[in-house]
Amino acid sequence: MKKGRRFQWWQSHTHTHRWRDPRHRDRGQSGAEYAAMFGVVAAIVAAIVGLSVPADTGTGLKSAVCRVIHPLSDAKACATGDFADGGEGGGEGGGGGGDEFVPNGDPFEPTRCLLAQDQTKTTVVVQIFFIKISSSETVKLQQWSDGTVTLERITETGGGVTASISAGIKGLEDWGGSAKLSGTYLAGSGSGGQWLFSGNKTGDTQKDLELNLEDAKQFTEYLKAQDECNSRPAGPRSSELGAICGYHANKKKPDLPPEKAPDVDITKTSIEASGNANFGGKFKSNGKSGKDSKDLGKISGELANGTMTEDVVVMRSHSGPNAGKITFVYTFSVKGSAGVGGVAVGERMQQVAVTYDAATYDQEEKDGKSHRPEKLVVTTSQEAGEGGGVKVEAGANAGPVTIDVGGGGGSTNSKIHTETSELILDNDADSTIVEDWLRGNGDPAKNPLPSPTDSAKVPGPDASPLERLLHDKAKLSRLDYNANTDWWNASLGIGFGISAGQFTLGFKLFGIDITHEEKSQTITGNPEYATGPKSGGARPWVDWKNCSKIKPIPT
Numbered sequence: 001m002k003k004g005r006r007f008q009w010w011q012s013h014t015h016t017h018r019w020r021d022p023r024h025r026d027r028g029q030s031g032a033e034y035a036a037m038f039g040v041v042a043a044i045v046a047a048i049v050g051l052s053v054p055a056d057t058g059t060g061l062k063s064a065v066c067r068v069i070h071p072l073s074d075a076k077a078c079a080t081g082d083f084a085d086g087g088e089g090g091g092e093g094g095g096g097g098g099d100e101f102v103p104n105g106d107p108f109e110p111t112r113c114l115l116a117q118d119q120t121k122t123t124v125v126v127q128i129f130f131i132k133i134s135s136s137e138t139v140k141l142q143q144w145s146d147g148t149v150t151l152e153r154i155t156e157t158g159g160g161v162t163a164s165i166s167a168g169i170k171g172l173e174d175w176g177g178s179a180k181l182s183g184t185y186l187a188g189s190g191s192g193g194q195w196l197f198s199g200n201k202t203g204d205t206q207k208d209l210e211l212n213l214e215d216a217k218q219f220t221e222y223l224k225a226q227d228e229c230n231s232r233p234a235g236p237r238s239s240e241l242g243a244i245c246g247y248h249a250n251k252k253k254p255d256l257p258p259e260k261a262p263d264v265d266i267t268k269t270s271i272e273a274s275g276n277a278n279f280g281g282k283f284k285s286n287g288k289s290g291k292d293s294k295d296l297g298k299i300s301g302e303l304a305n306g307t308m309t310e311d312v313v314v315m316r317s318h319s320g321p322n323a324g325k326i327t328f329v330y331t332f333s334v335k336g337s338a339g340v341g342g343v344a345v346g347e348r349m350q351q352v353a354v355t356y357d358a359a360t361y362d363q364e365e366k367d368g369k370s371h372r373p374e375k376l377v378v379t380t381s382q383e384a385g386e387g388g389g390v391k392v393e394a395g396a397n398a399g400p401v402t403i404d405v406g407g408g409g410g411s412t413n414s415k416i417h418t419e420t421s422e423l424i425l426d427n428d429a430d431s432t433i434v435e436d437w438l439r440g441n442g443d444p445a446k447n448p449l450p451s452p453t454d455s456a457k458v459p460g461p462d463a464s465p466l467e468r469l470l471h472d473k474a475k476l477s478r479l480d481y482n483a484n485t486d487w488w489n490a491s492l493g494i495g496f497g498i499s500a501g502q503f504t505l506g507f508k509l510f511g512i513d514i515t516h517e518e519k520s521q522t523i524t525g526n527p528e529y530a531t532g533p534k535s536g537g538a539r540p541w542v543d544w545k546n547c548s549k550i551k552p553i554p555t
Contacts, residue, residue, distance in 0.1 A: 116552035147208035158188020199256030225249035385414020409488035
């Protein structure tokens with residue numbers, strides 16, 4: 001990863017918005033989808049309850065990840081490992097139509113697409129007994145097909161509870177074979193905003209993108225310099241020195257400053273279930289006459305891990321293009337990785353974002369009335385890849401108290417396939433259909449939310465009102481990206497464990513875990529969108545030329 005993409009960022013004050021309506025998070029998720037997703041963690045949890053570990057544990061997890069990423073793939077393809085290309089999106093949904101003429105002004109063509117993104121995220125987690133406190137900062141630099149560039153920053157803090165259970169793997173205890181299952185609930189708040197760089201208008205969109213990206217990079221340097229000024233310790237002549245520092249920081253501003261960053265309040269709740277399997281070695285004392293040996297510690301490497309996460313984020317915008325809006329974002333994701341040294345990774349995500357007029361929403365809440373959403377966006381993402389990396393842990397025992405130190409790092413290359421449905425709800429009838437689905441009316445469990453590819457197909461006779469609405473009016477698009485992720489992790493924990501046979505129920509007296517991730521993704525393949533319904537009702541997929549004619553700028 002190039003050093004030009006690495007940014008150091010600043011801490012900011014958080015704003016809290018108390019969210020009173022948890023809604024229904026992902027009622028559209030089918031039972032089969034849940035079963036596939038649970039397969040990832042189940043492959044790890046099996047090591048806890050099983051009597052032994054099969055020789056192909058790593059292959060089993062990799063296959064489980066495959067079934068999550070490609071839920072419609074046949075079992076043979078996943079079993080043989082023939083899934084490394086990570087999802088081209090399939091050829092279904094109305095045909096390719098790559099050479100079809102698409103008239104300008106097609107109302108079904110999305111206005112712009114994401115060409116490239118550089119993301120940096122740092123997460124710090126502190127745990128005291130069963131209490132977990134988390135803080136994170138995410139920065140995204142995004143290039144868009146209309147020649148604009150956005151710089152986005154989100155900071156989040158949260159607190160909650162966590163618990164775990166672990167067990168040695170029978171037959172491998174002396175080699176450090178163990179597995180752990182944990183669950184976490186977090187609730188928190190945050191703040192964030194987005195700077196828009198669109199001041200360069202040369203008449204050449206490609207040139208505009210280059211110039212706007214340079215402005216964004218220069219503005220980044222200004223923000224870093226300003227942060228250094230704000231973090232100066234108090235002392236003699238601190239005011240004068242601060243003014244001098246600010247003067248030099250302002251000189252780094254670009255000639256065309258970005259539009260003002262919106263003020264956004266964020267509230268987030270998160271539920272996470274995770275599991276991992278480790279393998280290594282244990283150290284024991286000899287005891288008297290070689291008897292009564294005691295565990296002194298261990299060193300182990302992570303063989304596999306899996307995580308399922310359900311997030312609900314509420315964003316209330318006070319300024320910017322979404323001023324006066326409130327958006328609820330529901331995300332369900334599952335991801336896993338396997339292998340020591342060579343890592344196979346996979347992730348599947350479904351996200352539903354619903355936007356309301358904030359003032360109207362608040363009044364409807366006060367009056368106990370139904371809400372009227374203005375916009376619905378459904379996004380699905382599938383990622384698969386591999387790379388090199390390792391995560392190890394070393395520990396020492398002092399009776400029931402354990403001290404663990406861990407860390408690791410690596411880099412992975414992956415392919416990402418994303419699909420999006422965007423629906424503007426400009427009348428009461430359409431708003432009611434979406435709101436009914438969110439509240440659980442109209443049998444949403446029986447008629448789960450379709451993917452954008454499915455929405456392009458002719459609805460069946462038993463299709464729900466929401467399925468028909470997405471097919472008839474939503475803007476549907478499909479994109480593929482190549483991605484590279486660099487990461488590192490460091491942790492320290494002091495814990496207390498109570499053993500019962502093969503199992504150990506433990507908690508941390510104190511622990512800290514820091515994870516840093518830098519991820520870049522660049523558009524590839526042939527971007528597509530679905531035109532309006534044609535003869536027979538299907539919506540053909542065609543080349544999204546307004547997306548593909550602009551090339552991303554390497555960073």
